[in-house]
Amino acid sequence: MVKPLLALRSLDKRFGGVHAVKALSLDIYPGEVVGLIGPNGSGKSTTVNLISGATSPTSGSLIFNDHDITATSIVGRVAAGLARTFQTTTLFGEFSLLDHVALACHSRYAQTSWADALRRPAAKAEFAKQMAKAESILDRVGLAESAQLTGSEVSSAQQRLLMIATALATEPKLLLLDEPAAGMVAKERAELSGIIRGICGQGIAVMVIEHHMALIMEVCERIAVLNFGQKIADDLPELIRADPAVIEAYLGASV
């Protein structure tokens, strides 16, 4: 039997009087694309923050790749193979797209700063390897032709793809995408769907939080639904679409 890559076990998060996430249990398996949907304020971002380590649970635990990561730092989680993007994009204005991804590749850099400073052959070889890796990642997200442009010279959709590229540079086993299609038009969303499929095709599990239902229904193999912090459904897209509780809480007449 395949073991889950990530297992959330009765996760609870309270912010003072606000009970943002309630006894959430959820499994994510290697290479699958799981959607997390729900109305505004239902706890989706808090869940991503709990998984990425940006916030700690009030109770409950997280198991990742057979290890309990409940108390593991963000850096430790990235090293273990967890990466995320954010609802808002953050860019270094003067950096090219290639620079952004190459910088993110440093999380897997095999040489020491001393070897770099002394320009040892092994450090030069590692640098060349990391630049080639950065170029290949930009190609995977359709940004190869824009590699030398700065972040401010590309469209907001391309900036969002760049955020995915920098997350991929950390070589994740699980990628969390927080509203990746925000601000994208139909053509850009279609490209994003293909990119997400390509990522999971390489064995990386993806969790997508997104309000754009057509994208979620098209790209996800499974969808979990939150309402008032509680999971109310976790099923195949076609069953989620027809689930009366989900329709009442969230979908309404939108699908």
Ligand SMILES: Nc1ncnc2c1ncn2[C@@H]1O[C@H](COP(=O)(O)OP(=O)(O)OP(=O)(O)O)[C@@H](O)[C@H]1O
């Ligand atoms: N740092 C915080 N301090 C206090 N309350 C918070 C904090 N973060 C989230 N909340 C509250 O927790 C609840 C869940 O918020 P969360 O942002 O996780 O929902 P969401 O489903 O991601 O919403 P949206 O779709 O609008 O982004 C909300 O009531 C929110 O106001």
